[in-house]
Amino acid sequence: MAADTVLEVSDLRVSFRGYGGKTRVLDGVNLRVAKGQRVGLVGEAGCGKTTTLKAIMGILPSQAVIEEGQVLFRGQDLLKASPVAVQSFRQRGAAMIFQDPTAALNPVFTVGDLLQVGLRYATDSRGKVDRARLIKRCTEALSEVSLPDPERIMKTYPFQLSGGMRQRVCIASAITATREILLADEPGTSLDVTIQDQILRLITGLSETKGLAVVLVTHSLGVVREVTEYVYVMYAGVVVEGGPTAEVFARPLHPYTAALMECIPRLTGQGFAEGIPGRLPDYRNPPRGCRFSPRCPHSLKTCGEAKPSLLDTGGRHMVACYLRAR
Amino acid sequence: MGGWIVTTTSYLLRRLGWSILVLVGLSITIFVIARVVPGDPARMALGPRAPEEVVQQLREEMHLDKPLYIQYLYWIKGAVRGDFGYSLMTKRPVMDDLKQFAPNTIELVVMAGLLESTLGLLLGIIGAMYANRAIDTGIRVMGYVFVATPSFVVAVFLLLVFGFWWPILPAIGGRLSPSIALHRITGFVTLDALIQGNLRAFGDALAHLILPALALAVGGMAQEARITRASMLDNMGKDYVSALTSQGVPRRVVMSKYLLRPSVIPTVSIMGLDFASLFGNAFLVELVFTWPGLSRYGIMSMLRKDLNAICAVVLFMGLVFVVMNLIVDVVVSLLDPRIRLGAK
Amino acid sequence: MEKRHLFGQAWYKFSRSKASVVGAVLVLLVIGLALLAPFVSPYPKQAGPYVDFDNASQPPSTAHLLGTDNMGRDILSRLIFALRPGLLMGILVLAISVPIGFGLGLIAGYNRGSLLDALIMRVTDIFLSVPPLILALAIASVLEPNLTHAMMAITVMWWPWYCRLAYNVASSIKNDYYVRYAELTGASTFHILVREILPNCLSPVLTKMTLDMGWVIMTAASLSFVGLGQQPPAPDLGNMVSDGVKYLPDHWWMTVFPAIAIVLLVLGFNLLGDGIRDLFTVEEA
Numbered sequence: 001m002a003a004d005t006v007l008e009v010s011d012l013r014v015s016f017r018g019y020g021g022k023t024r025v026l027d028g029v030n031l032r033v034a035k036g037q038r039v040g041l042v043g044e045a046g047c048g049k050t051t052t053l054k055a056i057m058g059i060l061p062s063q064a065v066i067e068e069g070q071v072l073f074r075g076q077d078l079l080k081a082s083p084v085a086v087q088s089f090r091q092r093g094a095a096m097i098f099q100d101p102t103a104a105l106n107p108v109f110t111v112g113d114l115l116q117v118g119l120r121y122a123t124d125s126r127g128k129v130d131r132a133r134l135i136k137r138c139t140e141a142l143s144e145v146s147l148p149d150p151e152r153i154m155k156t157y158p159f160q161l162s163g164g165m166r167q168r169v170c171i172a173s174a175i176t177a178t179r180e181i182l183l184a185d186e187p188g189t190s191l192d193v194t195i196q197d198q199i200l201r202l203i204t205g206l207s208e209t210k211g212l213a214v215v216l217v218t219h220s221l222g223v224v225r226e227v228t229e230y231v232y233v234m235y236a237g238v239v240v241e242g243g244p245t246a247e248v249f250a251r252p253l254h255p256y257t258a259a260l261m262e263c264i265p266r267l268t269g270q271g272f273a274e275g276i277p278g279r280l281p282d283y284r285n286p287p288r289g290c291r292f293s294p295r296c297p298h299s300l301k302t303c304g305e306a307k308p309s310l311l312d313t314g315g316r317h318m319v320a321c322y323l324r325a326r
Numbered sequence: 327m328g329g330w331i332v333t334t335t336s337y338l339l340r341r342l343g344w345s346i347l348v349l350v351g352l353s354i355t356i357f358v359i360a361r362v363v364p365g366d367p368a369r370m371a372l373g374p375r376a377p378e379e380v381v382q383q384l385r386e387e388m389h390l391d392k393p394l395y396i397q398y399l400y401w402i403k404g405a406v407r408g409d410f411g412y413s414l415m416t417k418r419p420v421m422d423d424l425k426q427f428a429p430n431t432i433e434l435v436v437m438a439g440l441l442e443s444t445l446g447l448l449l450g451i452i453g454a455m456y457a458n459r460a461i462d463t464g465i466r467v468m469g470y471v472f473v474a475t476p477s478f479v480v481a482v483f484l485l486l487v488f489g490f491w492w493p494i495l496p497a498i499g500g501r502l503s504p505s506i507a508l509h510r511i512t513g514f515v516t517l518d519a520l521i522q523g524n525l526r527a528f529g530d531a532l533a534h535l536i537l538p539a540l541a542l543a544v545g546g547m548a549q550e551a552r553i554t555r556a557s558m559l560d561n562m563g564k565d566y567v568s569a570l571t572s573q574g575v576p577r578r579v580v581m582s583k584y585l586l587r588p589s590v591i592p593t594v595s596i597m598g599l600d601f602a603s604l605f606g607n608a609f610l611v612e613l614v615f616t617w618p619g620l621s622r623y624g625i626m627s628m629l630r631k632d633l634n635a636i637c638a639v640v641l642f643m644g645l646v647f648v649v650m651n652l653i654v655d656v657v658v659s660l661l662d663p664r665i666r667l668g669a670k
Numbered sequence: 671m672e673k674r675h676l677f678g679q680a681w682y683k684f685s686r687s688k689a690s691v692v693g694a695v696l697v698l699l700v701i702g703l704a705l706l707a708p709f710v711s712p713y714p715k716q717a718g719p720y721v722d723f724d725n726a727s728q729p730p731s732t733a734h735l736l737g738t739d740n741m742g743r744d745i746l747s748r749l750i751f752a753l754r755p756g757l758l759m760g761i762l763v764l765a766i767s768v769p770i771g772f773g774l775g776l777i778a779g780y781n782r783g784s785l786l787d788a789l790i791m792r793v794t795d796i797f798l799s800v801p802p803l804i805l806a807l808a809i810a811s812v813l814e815p816n817l818t819h820a821m822m823a824i825t826v827m828w829w830p831w832y833c834r835l836a837y838n839v840a841s842s843i844k845n846d847y848y849v850r851y852a853e854l855t856g857a858s859t860f861h862i863l864v865r866e867i868l869p870n871c872l873s874p875v876l877t878k879m880t881l882d883m884g885w886v887i888m889t890a891a892s893l894s895f896v897g898l899g900q901q902p903p904a905p906d907l908g909n910m911v912s913d914g915v916k917y918l919p920d921h922w923w924m925t926v927f928p929a930i931a932i933v934l935l936v937l938g939f940n941l942l943g944d945g946i947r948d949l950f951t952v953e954e955a
Contacts, residue, residue, distance in 0.1 A: 019679060059568040091574030103565040108588045108662055117584070118573035157663045173573065351796040359808060470689070474936035476888045478895050479929040482915060486926075490919035609807075610892055614915065625896060628807055640808055 006180050006213050007033040007056070007094070012069030014048075014055055022065070023283040025051050026237045027291065028320070029069070030310050033181065036211040038204070040224040040245065043234030046280065049217040050099065052234075053183045055079075056215075057096050058086050091122035094181035095174035100190055101166035105158035112138060112154035115173050122177030141172040145202060164188075164195040168202070175206060181213045182206075189218070200227050221264060225249060230316075233257045236281050236291040239310060243317035253319040255296045290321070298323055341655055345648040352644045353405070353637075357398050360633040405641065411634035415627060420638045423623060428642065429514045431612070431619035435604045437535050438542035442604075443597060446547040447590065450554025454589075455581060457559060465551065472548035478610035481541035485614060488537060538615045542607055546600045550593050557589040591662050597654055602647045684945050693941025700935055704753040711747035719903045727921045737923035739913065741903075745923065748905040749931050755900050756907055756935065759821055759890040760883040767825045768879060771832030776867060778833070779840025780859070791837060797830040806889065807898065817906075820899040824889055828882070835878065839871040873950035880946055884939035891932050907932050 014026040026048045033039050041049050054060050056071050058078060071078040073093055078086055098104035106114060115138035120129055135154070142150035145168040158166055167188060174182055184203060188196030204227055207214050216227055224231050225245060232242040233254065241254040252258040259276045278295030281287055287294060293303040302322050310320040372381055388411075389397050404410065410420035453465045472480075516535070519528035561567060562585060570580045609621030616622075620639060627635035684690055708714045712735070716722075722742030730737045736745040778790040809823035843849060852862050887907075893899045894908030902909055907928050914925030 054568075057572045059572050061563065087574050087576070089574075090572055096569075096572045098565050098569060100565065104569045106566040106570070106584055106588065108591075109584065114570075117570065117575055117579070121575045121579070122573065159663075170569075173569075347792075348796055351792070355796060356808065470937060470940060471933065474884060474888075474940050475933045476892055476936075478892060479911065479932060482911065482918075482925055482929060486919055486922060607892075610895065613896070625807065629897065636808060 004035045005032055006035050006073070007215075008070075008072040009052070009056065010070040010072065012052070012055060012071065013067040014051060014060070014069075015065050015067055016061075017063045017065060021284055024067075024237065024286055025283060026055070027286065028238045028307065028310075029234070030239050030318075031215070031232050031242065033213045033215055035180070036207065036213055037230060038207050038214040038216060038228045040228035040231035041215055041217045041234060042219065042221060042224050042231060044219055044280075047234045048237040049219075049234055050185050051237075053096055053185055053215065053217060056183060057090065057094065059096075091177060092179055094183055095179050096183040097167075097170045097174055097185065097187055099185045101163065101170045102158065104170055105166060107158055110155055110157055111142075111161075111169055115141065115154070115169075115176055118173050119176040122179075138172075138176055141176045142169070144175060144206070145169075145172045146198075147172070163191045164199065167191065167195075167199055171199075171202065171206070175210070175212070178210075179212070181215065183215045183217075185217045186219070187216075189220075203227070221249075221260065233260070236286070237283070238291055238307075238320065240292065240321065241317075241319045242310065243315070247315065247317055251317075253313065253317065253324045254292075254321050255298055255323070256292050337659065338652070338656065341652055345652060349641075349644055349648060353402065353641055354398065356637050356640045357401060358394070360637050361394060361397065401637070405638075410638035413627065413632055413635045415630055415632050415635065420634050423635065424620070424638060424642060427618060427620040427623045430617060431605070431608055431621055432646075433514055433516055433535060434538055434542065434612070434617065434619055435601070435608055437539035438546075438604050438608075439597075439601055441539055442543040442546040442550060442600065445543070446550025447554055447593060449547070449551040450593070451558065451586070453551060453555040454558035454562070457555075462555075466555075469548040469551050472544045473552070475545065476610070477541050477545055477607040478614055480544045481538065481611045481614040484537050484541050538611045538617055541611045541614075542604055545607070546604065549600070550596070553596065554590060554593045557592045558585060561585055561589050587661060591658060594654060594658050594661060601650045601654075605643050605646065680949055684949055687945055687948060689941045690945025690948065693938050693943075693945055696934060696938025697942050700753055700938060701757065703750050704757050707750050707754060711744075711750040713744040713747045714751075716743040717747050717751035717905050727917070727924075729921075730923055736927045737921075739910075739924050740917060740921070745910075745927055748910065749907075749928060752905040752907045752910060752928070752931070753935070755817055755904070756887045756890065757883075759817070759824070760886040762821055763825045763828055763886045764879055764882060767829035768832050768875070771829030772836045772871070772875065774829075775833035775836025775838075776840050776871075779837040779842075780862070780867065790833070794830045794833045794837075797827065798834065806893065807896070815898045815901065817900045817904075820890060820893045823893070823898075824886060828886070832875070832878070835874060836871055839874070840867050843867060843870055873947075877943055877947040877950065880939055880943035884936035884943070887939070888932070888936050907935075 009029055009031045012026055012029040013024070015022040015024045029048070029052050031039065031041065031052075041052065043049055051060070051064075055064075055066070056078070060066075066079055069079070073089055076085060078089055081089075105111075112135065116131075116134045119134055119137060139150045139154055142153055147153055147165060147168050153161070153165075153169075158169070161169065171182075171187075182203070187203060188199040191199070200223060203214060203216070206212055214227075216223070218224060228245050230243070231245045231248050232239050233248070233256065234240065235256045241248065241252070241257050243253075248257065249261065252261050256276075263275060276295060281291050281294065287304065289302070289304040289306050290296070290299070290308055293299040296303065300322055308320045308322050310318050312318050313324060372384060385391060389400050392400075401411075408421050410424070412418065413420045413423055416423055449465050449469070453462045453469075456462045515531045516528060519525070519531055567580060567585055570584055571577065575584075605621065608619060609625045611617065612619045612622035613625065620642070623635070624639035624643075626632075627639065684694075703710055707717075711717065720741070720743050722738075725734075725738050725742040727740055727742075728734060728738045734744045734746065736749065738744055739748070774790050774794075778787045781787050806820075806823040806827045809819075809826055813819040813822075849862060849866050852866050857865075890899055891906075891908035891911070894906045895912045897909070897912070899908060900906035902913070910928035911925050911932070914921070914923075914928065917924050
């Protein structure tokens with residue numbers, strides 16, 4: 001593991017139990033986040049991005065089964081660590097902001113209550129609690145996320161705030177205590193585009209000033225391009241490509257990534273692309289080999305038989321594809 | 327803080343106005359039903375052997391010759407002053423009957439309500455915390471059975487078990503053991519005993535209260551336990567719970583404080599309705615335990631077609647029900663800021 | 671997914687909960703017993719007017735599995751026959767109160783804000799504001815005590831719940847696009863109510879109806895316990911319990927067995943109703 005790596009997910013496979021057997025939701029997720037780096041995790045709806053984040057934080061629902069893989073934080077595998085270690089990770093290692101800020105804030109408590117309780121356990125959870133200090137730090141966090149009149153907001157309830165403000169509150173709760181990583185699940189997706197833009201700028205700014213590493217989950221290539229330095233592309237529960245953002249956009253290696261890039265509408269040229277033919281695989285009965293192979297225009301025989309691993313093609317540009325990697 | 331008071335007050339005023347309207351509607355309904363009964367109330371009051379002139383005189387006094395709405399107005403005028411007419415059964419003003427019997431029923435219902443809410447909540451929380459394990463299964467099975475058991479069945483079983491087979495608690499015998507004399511002040515036996523410092527009477531009163539209160543409470547207790555458990559389990563999967571867990575807040579803190587408050591809102595909401603059904607079921611329990619309460623009085627008056635008494639009892643119960651619902655609304659609005667602050 | 675798959679999925683979900691299956695079995699058993707009462711009960715004649723003082727108040731034995739009552743009648747047979755008025759009450763009360771209450775609620779909800787809505791819902795509120803049992807008692811007492819009048823009383827107190835339920839659903843979805851679309855394309859009000867709004871109310875209504883079977887039976891038993899329902903000598907669960915109370919504790923079987931029967935009956939419907947509700951609950955991933 002490289003010296004400045006702060007989080008590494010290695011070959012993670014997760015299934016969910018349910019009617020008709022197991023749904024293999026994640027089947028090989030690999031990603032690495034360096035200190036202070038902004039990493040994107042991009043893919044279409046339902047490809048397992050949120051599940052990956054929840055697996056990292058250890059908040060998967062009870063029907064989830066971790067089949068294989070590791071989530072390494074400072075060399076320790078969180079999936080096998082003690083509950084105390086996991087709790088410590090949540091308090092000082094990483095924080096997650098959820099897709100829907102309204103659902104993520106307890107409706108019957110004030111913003112101040114919610115911020116304080118998070119901070120309280122992240123700092124010294126034993127011994128006496130210095131209320132004034134907690135309140136001061138939380139109010140500060142609210143102004144760090146550019147919320148006006150933070151003292152008043154501390155006393156309001158989430159339903160009294162607008163969507164954009166709620167999202168900022170969620171971000172504030174992630175930065176009250178000093179942490180190294182921010183896991184952001186589609187921030188601003190449910191909001192107005194201009195508000196989303198502000199939120200993304202906020203996140204970028206915080207990352208730069210605090211040295212916060214960010215894993216930004218999104219389905220939007222535009223967002224990835226704006227915010228991230230490095231990007232992973234996910235398809236159907238597998239990370240199929242990873243590389244520096246500019247590089248992946250300029251020279252997409254995996255057929256899926258290439259097709260995605262094609263789909264971006266351009267102002268010049270032939271107008272809209274046709275989209276990618278075929279459908280997502282059935283997660284209960286996924287293809288034996290590469291999950292994209294049924295739809296891939298270049299698929300070979302090996303593609304259908306065994307899963308390709310994520311291999312480096314030089315310049316930290318990795319791809320899981322028999323076509324590209326040797 | 328001031329804003330809170332203003333909005334809550336306006337919310338409550340609206341509810342109050344509404345409740346009054348409903349009470350008026352109720353009074354009209356029950357009055358009409360009572361007066362529509364075939365038979366002559368005056369004749370029934372005086373008996374078959376009274377001379378016709380006396381009966382006619384009574385008819386005029388009772389305004390039976392006037393149109394229905396005039397009769398209603400007379401009745402309402404009297405009701406507001408506390409005069410509900412005379413009871414055929416007890417041959418005295420209905421108001422006196424109310425004053426004698428109502429406190430006993432109120433004590434019974436309040437005790438049952440307390441037992442129901444505290445035990446119901448507790449069992450529901452335990453069930454949710456140990457979901458699907460042995461304790462939870464036990465609580466749920468008990469819950470199912472008790473919900474399906476009408477209170478008179480519970481009453482009969484309690485009577486059988488604790489009254490006869492294992493007589494540790496007094497079962498039949500009314501409110502107090504005959505050996506204890508107590509001076510009545512408020513009419514509420516437990517309060518009176520406390521006020522006068524008569525601990526023996528207090529203990530005796532409580533002992534007599536437990537079995538019937540338990541019989542009444544059991545159904546509602548089971549229902550509340552189920553709703554609390556379901557609500558907690560439901561909210562356990564919500565993002566705002568995993569959000570707190572993901573910040574490193576210990577599970578027991580998340581479960582106890584941050585899960586509990588939003589989860590008990592549905593339970594408290596039904597408490598008001600439950601309270602009403604307590605009043606309704608009270609008569610069954612009062613019959614089985616021969617408890618000298620209002621519901622038993624009401625049933626007797628219904629069986630004997632004592633119209634004045636029926637109207638008064640129904641109106642009184644409606645009033646109590648309405649007041650209870652108002653109280654519940656206040657409590658719920660305290661728990662859930664969205665309601666009192668008027669969120670959409 | 672085809673129809674067969676849907677049914678299979680429903681059955682999987684339903685059978686996962688043992689409680690629901692138990693409920694379904696209980697309900698089917700009870701219905702079966704009630705329908706076949708004359709053939710299934712050991713002494714069908716004893717369910718009616720019958721007196722045999724030599725055999726009176728016998729404890730449970732091989733001849734009389736649940737014992738005999740103070741008139742010498744076999745309790746088991748009477749219980750089986752008592753299932754009939756119980757179930758009948760439930761079916762009739764629901765058959766009348768549900769369409770009326772539901773219909774009124776749909777109309778009120780669809781015409782939300784109008785005078786019609788105000789009228790219907792205020793009347794409903796009045797009925798809902800009284801402790802349910804009190805209203806039923808008041809009505810039943812005013813009329814001659816018998817099964818039909820008890821049924822009428824319970825029906826009167828029951829319909830407001832369905833009205834409120836339908837009202838809530840109808841008024842909340844009436845502004846949804848598919849309803850407005852139907853209006854725009856000129857569909858008649860009847861069509862809109864029946865084809866667009868009604869199917870959406872189905873799941874809570876079905877659940878409630880199943881659960882209500884149990885409640886109605888319980889209410890009817892309470893009424894007849896007091897003497898306001900089915901009159902003796904016809905067997906009825908409630909009056910069997912109240913008859914037996916006088917003979918506690920010595921002849922406990924006279925009360926205990928009918929009481930247990932009531933509990934099992936209501937329990938069966940409750941479990942079944944819960945199972946149906948779970949079927950309609952979409953679980954979040």
